[in-house]
Amino acid sequence: MTSSPPETAPRTAASDVPRLRVRDLTVRFAGLTALDGVSFTVEPGSVHAVIGPNGAGKSTTFNVLSGVHRATSGSVRLGDAELTGLPPHRIAALGVARTFQNLALSAHTTVFDSLMLGRHRLTRTGFLSAGLHLPGAAREAARHRERVREIAAFTGLEDHLDRPAGSLPYGLQKLVELGRALCTEPRLLLLDEPVAGMTAPERRRTAEVVAAVREGLGISIVLVEHDMAVVMRLADAVTVLDFGRRIADGPPEVVQRDPAVVRAYLGQEATA
Ligand SMILES: Nc1ncnc2c1ncn2[C@@H]1O[C@H](COP(=O)(O)OP(=O)(O)O)[C@@H](O)[C@H]1O
Ligand SMILES: [Mg+2]
Structure with a gap:
C-alpha cells in the first residue's frame, strides 16, 4: 500500500450537498428500544461521527438512514426529502451510499x-x-x-x-x-466502522482516503467508528449514543471531555 496522498477525483458540487436532519428518531424491536428520540444534524460537506459502546444503536441509526429498518417514529430529512419510509433503492437514488460493518x-x-x-x-x-x-x-x-x-x-x-x-x-x-x-457519486456517504479489523497501516491509509473524500469531493459523511483516534482526526462533529439515547453532541474535543461520555466508555473498557 502506498502512503502518497490520494489524487482528488472531484465531481459533486458542494452546493448540491443538502443538510441531513435527524429528529426524535425512535426504533423499537419487539420490546427493545434500540433508538430513543435521537436527534442530530449533519452539516453539508462535514464528517459527522456517531459513536458509542456496543449496542448503543449506531448500526440501527445507519439502517434507518439507508432504509433497511423503518423508524418507529421521528424523521430523517435530506434537504427537503423525507427518508423515513422510503425503501433502500429510493434512498440510494437520492444520493445516499453506505458501506457495511461486515x-x-x-x-x-x-x-x-x-x-x-x-x-x-x-x-x-x-x-x-x-x-x-x-x-x-x-x-x-x-x-x-x-x-x-x-x-x-x-x-x-x-x-x-x-x-x-x-x-x-x-x-x-x-x-x-x-x-x-x-x-455512485453520493451526496451523503454512510461509513459503518470503516477501519474495524484493520492493521495500523491500513487504518492510516483508510483515514487518509476518508479525509481526502471530505476535502476533495465535498460530500457529507456519517461515520460510525470505535477507533477514537480516527474519530478525533476526521470528525467535525460527534454524536454520542448510549443505550439508544443521545448523551452528547458537539465538536470532538468537547465531546471527548464530557463526563457522561467518559463514563459510558469507561463502562465499556471494563467489560471489553
Ligand atoms: N434487527 C434487530 N432485531 C432486534 N434487535 C436488534 C436488531 N438490530 C439491533 N438490535 C438491538 O438494538 C440494539 C442496538 O444495536 P446496534 O444498532 O447494532 O448497536 P451498535 O451498532 O451501536 O453496536 C442492540 O441491543 C441490538 O441487540
Ligand atoms: Mg454496529
Whole structure:
C-alpha cells in the first residue's frame, strides 16, 4: 500500500450537498428500544461521527438512514426529502451510499467490476443496451470505466483492478467497498466502522482516503467508528449514543471531555 496522498477525483458540487436532519428518531424491536428520540444534524460537506459502546444503536441509526429498518417514529430529512419510509433503492437514488460493518463484496468479482456495480444507478442507457451495442451506450460505458479508474486511483486500488476482490487483504477489500460507494457519486456517504479489523497501516491509509473524500469531493459523511483516534482526526462533529439515547453532541474535543461520555466508555473498557 502506498502512503502518497490520494489524487482528488472531484465531481459533486458542494452546493448540491443538502443538510441531513435527524429528529426524535425512535426504533423499537419487539420490546427493545434500540433508538430513543435521537436527534442530530449533519452539516453539508462535514464528517459527522456517531459513536458509542456496543449496542448503543449506531448500526440501527445507519439502517434507518439507508432504509433497511423503518423508524418507529421521528424523521430523517435530506434537504427537503423525507427518508423515513422510503425503501433502500429510493434512498440510494437520492444520493445516499453506505458501506457495511461486515464486508459486502462478492469474492470472485474483480475489483473493477465491483466498482462498476456502483455506477449502476447512474447509467442512463443501462448495461443491457451496452451489451446490445445501442447508439450512445458505448460512449457512456467508456465514461463509466474512466470514472471507475479515477476512483480506483483516488482510493489506491488502481494496481488491483483485475484481481478478484476476495483475494485482496482485508484492508483493501474495505477500500473496494468504499470505492464502490463513491462510484455512485453520493451526496451523503454512510461509513459503518470503516477501519474495524484493520492493521495500523491500513487504518492510516483508510483515514487518509476518508479525509481526502471530505476535502476533495465535498460530500457529507456519517461515520460510525470505535477507533477514537480516527474519530478525533476526521470528525467535525460527534454524536454520542448510549443505550439508544443521545448523551452528547458537539465538536470532538468537547465531546471527548464530557463526563457522561467518559463514563459510558469507561463502562465499556471494563467489560471489553
Ligand atoms: N434487527 C434487530 N432485531 C432486534 N434487535 C436488534 C436488531 N438490530 C439491533 N438490535 C438491538 O438494538 C440494539 C442496538 O444495536 P446496534 O444498532 O447494532 O448497536 P451498535 O451498532 O451501536 O453496536 C442492540 O441491543 C441490538 O441487540
Ligand atoms: Mg454496529
